[in-house]
Amino acid sequence: MITYQEHRLRTLVEGGRWPELLAAYRRARAAAVAQVGEERAAAETAPLGHLIAYSAPPELAVRLFGPDGGPGTAAGVADHDAGPLWEVLATxxxxLRLAPLLGPAPVRRLVAHTRVLVGEDLSYGAEPDPEGVPLVLEPWESAGWGENSRVRDYLPRGGSRSAVLSLPATREGLGPVLLPAPAGRLRGQRATRALAALAEWAEVVCVRGPAPEAAARLTAARRVTGGYLPFAIACPALLQAGAADRTRGSADGRLALWRALGAMAGGDGPDRAGVNAxxxxxxxFTWCDPADGLRHLHLAMEDPATGLSWAVSGSDEP
Structure with missing residues (x-):
């Protein structure tokens, strides 16, 4: 049964009456914040926010995030439906259209990195990133993706499509490997914490030794199907791990990955030269696990310069 309110909103959408829709969104969000709190209010009003972010002219859509509507009316970085509202807008x-209009710094930064992920070079057209993450894709960031798969593909009325990126995705190129005895776990590494923040559903370890010795810490099997691969092939799965939750977008994953790589390189932040080196x-090194679900990640990364290796392993499915 279609309620009167749903019919009215549909009429406003079909008529392109975006100022009225924005006003309706703001009223609903502020009322919900007062009644049930910020988190539930964001969830209740996100479907209408999605419609505005997707279809409204950018001059109006950016006002979803502006404070001019009063307390409780502005969407924040965590407001999401099929994905964050700022990512819907950024796609x-x-x-060029959005930069003069966007105000709030956190939203502005995430939108900029989303535009980088869809292929724009903002290295000369935007303010520098506060952490130093480059505003253009490095070759290793773009090499391992399918066409148009770096960011969710959003639908006009809600919902999205996204690539299911797991590592390893297939057994092609892999073979039987006898893992060595696991090396001793090193604790207190800043890079370990950064990798754990990237893939919150995975276990992360650091060892002093080659990549297979790190992998051996996270699998009970000594004989596995595995093999070596370029980091560029692993990059998409790592980035998607950081964006697996609908409250986070691909820009969150990219920023988290650069922080982790910066820490692995020994820097105080994601220094571009240090990360590229x-x-x-x-x-x-990657390997298969018989219990793998649809989304999984098994990767060990070895830095020959320091003799350290990190392994990340898990699945975001129960």
Missing amino acids: RHSW LVARMRC
């Missing part, structure tokens, strides 16, 4: 318009020398 619809170029940085690390990626160029790193040796990556």
Whole structure:
């Protein structure tokens, strides 16, 4: 049964009456914040926010995130339906259109990195990233993806499509491997914490030794199907691990990955030169697990310059 309110909103959408829709969104969000709190209010009003972010002219859509509507009316970085509302907006318009309109710094930054992920070079057209993450894709960031798969593909009325990126995705190129005895776990590494923040559903370890010795810490089997692969092939799965939850977008995954790589390279932040040097020398090992679900990640990364290896393993399915 279609309620009167749903019919009215549908009429406003079909008529392109975006100012009225924005006003309705703001009223609903502020009322819900007062009644049930910020988190539930964001969830209740996100479907209408999705419609506005997807289809409204950018001059109006950016006002979803503006404070001019009063307390409780502005969407934040965690407001989401099929994905974050800021990511929906960022997939619809170029940085040239959005840059003069976007105000809130956290949203502005995430939108900029989303535009980078869809292929824009903002290295000369936007303010520098506060952590130093480059505003253009490095070759190793773009090499392992299918066409148009770096960001969710959003649908006009809600919902999205996204690539299911797991590592290893297939057994092609892999073979039987006898893992060595696991090396001793090193604790207190900043890079370990950064990798754990990237893939919150995975276990992360650091060892002093080659990549297979790190992998052996996270699998009970000594004989596995595995093999080495370039980091560029592993990069998409790592980024998607950081964006697996609908409250996070691909830009969150990219920023988290750069933080982790920066820590692995020994820097205080994601230094571009240091990260690129690390990626160029790193040796990556992946393996299969018989219990793997649809989304899984098994990767060990070895830095020959330091003799350290990190392994990340798990599945985001129960």
